[in-house]
Amino acid sequence: MSENQPNVLLLGPPGAGKGTQSANVADEYDIPHVTTGDALRANKDMETDYGTPREFMDAGELVPDPVVNEIVAEALSDGAGYVLDGYPRNTEQADYLADITTLDVVCLLSVSDSELVERLTGRRVCNDCGANYHVEFNPPEEEGVCDECGGALIQREDDTEETVKERIDVYHESTEPVVDYYREAGVLEEIDGEATPEEVWQELRETIDAAV
Ligand code: AP5
Numbered sequence: 001m002s003e004n005q006p007n008v009l010l011l012g013p014p015g016a017g018k019g020t021q022s023a024n025v026a027d028e029y030d031i032p033h034v035t036t037g038d039a040l041r042a043n044k045d046m047e048t049d050y051g052t053p054r055e056f057m058d059a060g061e062l063v064p065d066p067v068v069n070e071i072v073a074e075a076l077s078d079g080a081g082y083v084l085d086g087y088p089r090n091t092e093q094a095d096y097l098a099d100i101t102t103l104d105v106v107c108l109l110s111v112s113d114s115e116l117v118e119r120l121t122g123r124r125v126c127n128d129c130g131a132n133y134h135v136e137f138n139p140p141e142e143e144g145v146c147d148e149c150g151g152a153l154i155q156r157e158d159d160t161e162e163t164v165k166e167r168i169d170v171y172h173e174s175t176e177p178v179v180d181y182y183r184e185a186g187v188l189e190e191i192d193g194e195a196t197p198e199e200v201w202q203e204l205r206e207t208i209d210a211a212v
Contacts, residue, residue: 005031005081006212007101011179012109014167015116015123016193017200018085020132021109024201025208031081036063036089038130039071058157060166062089062174069096076101090174094181105211106182107204109193113168120164124153138197 008025010018019035026033040063044054050064057063072087088094097103111119122135124144128151133140140147158167182188189207193200 005029006104006208007081008083008208009103009106009182010083010085010109011106011175011182011188012193013111013113013116013171013175014164015120016109016111017119017197018109020197021201021204022083022085025083025204028205029081029083029208031083032075034072034075034082034084034087036068036071036086039075040068058163060158060163060170062170065090065092065096069093072097073100088175088178089171091177091181094178103187105189105208106187107189107191107207108179108182109191109200109204111193115194116168117161117164120159120167121161123159124155126151127154128152 006029008029008031010022010025012018019037022033022035025031040053040057044057045052048064048067050067053063053067062068068087068089072084072093076082076084088097119134119137122137124133124135124140125131126133126146126149129146129149131146131148132138133146133153140153144153145151146153158164179188189211191200191203191207195203
């Protein structure tokens with residue numbers, strides 16, 4: 001790691017604020033935001049040996065490991081620091097990640113299931129620049145219009161209540177063992193993800209600064 005370009009992993013359930021806080025981390029440390037979710041959404045209809053990512057994502061299921069591993073290996077290949085969000089989501093992916101990079105800090109954003117459902121069903125994202133809003137907690141100045149670029153705000157296809165619940169189930173089953181994996185390795189830092197976005201960012205920044 002160079003002094004100001006840490007390798008940061010943000011873990012947390014769907015809707016914990018990983019995307020929101022990754023944008024802050026990327027700005028603060030001038031590092032790329034590597035997110036498997038965005039990369040897959042940009043290639044939802046790509047044909048792979050396992051079918052298209054869309055078939056898995058719209059059902060709230062994980063996209064097969066080989067597809068996701070390849071995305072991450074390519075994205076991390078320049079070695080100039082990163083904030084990684086959305087990966088690893090199972091212990092096989094965590095093993096793969098350990099083979100290709102060294103993490104400086106692993107931060108878990110903790111949020112209860114009931115809060116997650118409320119956040120995700122109310123989330124709106126900009127179709128053009130990807131900025132994140134919430135109809136109640138973080139509304140845009142003009143309804144349906146992005147404050148940053150004027151683009152249209154849309155609801156993600158996997159943010160319906162039924163798919164959100166499936167995504168949370170998949171998190172408990174497949175991704176919580178990843179949390180234990182890093183906790184047992186002694187590198188996990190837990191952050192209260194239910195505080196305001198500004199408070200979460202303050203705690204996250206202090207945690208990263210203390211670790212690197
Ligand atoms: P992905 O895009 O990674 O989705 P996710 O993990 O489900 O996370 P989200 O993007 O929904 O939430 P977030 O934690 O970023 O929260 P956000 O900041 O937006 O993955 C989507 C799909 O892709 C998966 O289901 C899977 O199919 C596939 N996939 C991706 N990676 C994969 C992998 N490694 N392996 C296999 N498949 C993979 O915040 C949520 C809302 O809350 C927003 O409205 C925001 O404004 C609001 N908010 C944020 N912080 C706060 C706060 N502190 N207080 C109040 N509101 C807040």
